[in-house]
Amino acid sequence: MEKHIVVLGGDGIGPEITTEAVKVLDAVTCRSGHKFTYEYLKIGGCSIDEYGVPITEDNLKRLKECDSVLLGAVGGPKWDGCPSEIRPEKALLKVRKELNLFANLRPSRLFQQLSGASPLKEEVLENGIDLMMVRELTGGIYFGERCTKTVDGEEVAQDVMKYSHHEIERIGRVAFEAARKRNRKLTSVDKANVLDSSKLWRKVMHQLSKEYEDVTYEDMLVDNAAMQLVRNPGQFDVVVTENMFGDILSDESSMLTGSIGMMPSASLSGNTLGMYEPIHGSAPDIAGKNIANPLGTILSAAMMLRYSFSMTEEADAIEKAVNTVLNQGYRTADLTKDPNNYVRTKEMGSLVAEQLK
Ligand code: NAD
Numbered sequence: 001m002e003k004h005i006v007v008l009g010g011d012g013i014g015p016e017i018t019t020e021a022v023k024v025l026d027a028v029t030c031r032s033g034h035k036f037t038y039e040y041l042k043i044g045g046c047s048i049d050e051y052g053v054p055i056t057e058d059n060l061k062r063l064k065e066c067d068s069v070l071l072g073a074v075g076g077p078k079w080d081g082c083p084s085e086i087r088p089e090k091a092l093l094k095v096r097k098e099l100n101l102f103a104n105l106r107p108s109r110l111f112q113q114l115s116g117a118s119p120l121k122e123e124v125l126e127n128g129i130d131l132m133m134v135r136e137l138t139g140g141i142y143f144g145e146r147c148t149k150t151v152d153g154e155e156v157a158q159d160v161m162k163y164s165h166h167e168i169e170r171i172g173r174v175a176f177e178a179a180r181k182r183n184r185k186l187t188s189v190d191k192a193n194v195l196d197s198s199k200l201w202r203k204v205m206h207q208l209s210k211e212y213e214d215v216t217y218e219d220m221l222v223d224n225a226a227m228q229l230v231r232n233p234g235q236f237d238v239v240v241t242e243n244m245f246g247d248i249l250s251d252e253s254s255m256l257t258g259s260i261g262m263m264p265s266a267s268l269s270g271n272t273l274g275m276y277e278p279i280h281g282s283a284p285d286i287a288g289k290n291i292a293n294p295l296g297t298i299l300s301a302a303m304m305l306r307y308s309f310s311m312t313e314e315a316d317a318i319e320k321a322v323n324t325v326l327n328q329g330y331r332t333a334d335l336t337k338d339p340n341n342y343v344r345t346k347e348m349g350s351l352v353a354e355q356l357k
Contacts, residue, residue: 005025005067006070007070011044012281043059043092044088054094067273067309102269106250106265107133126234145159187218189222189240205240230252233253266307276300276304
């Protein structure tokens, strides 16, 4: 297979970590015969510096024409004073909207070798953590009508949480399909005991579940889900929920594993085009020092192979390579307390790539 990948390094540590992910993708091509070509485009602060905007219309067009997008991170103190309409993060919202990236997938996996980093107690971690949060990304309260007005001399603000049948159905399908690629269990999180939008959510999910009888399906109220995530995270496989609940629960679930540099994510459009990025930001405090952990980005590249290119075996191989390198005791600076014994960004990328050759 031949695939054309746009690499958006972005700012801070972004270019360093995407370089290592590309190194690993190249190692995949050596063993599989696939061919990946790369196009490097600017996004975020570096695009503001060069073009005056966080992403140009031309670059947006090129994103729509590629097979998949690998992103580092955007932003940093240099651009904090920019007017809000041209801040680096604006580019991400624009890309999500233009590419119709309505589904955000965030796996949270506890690497046993790093279990000490988890804030949870040992006995809670007995069943491990290996879950995937599927969050609806372009609907709900963040995109509903909002206003602030004065009523009877008092300020009143409101935000509308709105979902249509088709918005729920398409994110539901992504979640059921993701469950099919994993352990075939899906938990749908809502607040159907109170909210009408959640009642519709639950109704549509139940309808869909009849098409996916090979997937074990359950409903869970959002307050219970927040509690179950810290009480027994091992019970979950795939969790699907609307935008705001997902915003909160996906941050909670990714912190369960304790290591921000390890966490990948995917934003999908329902066809094969997706954007893949680590969950962390541009880490300006360590940029340019060759000490950032590239594993979250490398694991994001593995997600790209799995979800955009259906290269399951190759995705598995990257994940296995990461596991092996950790088993061998290699750690980046963020994963160890020993200041004299860690591997640098480039070395970690090479160690993973070497496993694949
Ligand atoms: P951050 O995630 O960049 O950093 C938080 C802490 O984690 C820092 O101490 C950093 O050094 C560390 N860290 C993050 N990634 C790491 C890695 N791969 N290896 C080792 N250590 C790592 O969050 P922040 O400091 O709040 O934000 C910095 C900038 O990133 C801001 O401008 C913010 O707006 C932006 N940001 C961008 C994205 C994105 O591009 N998707 C997401 C979040 C934040």
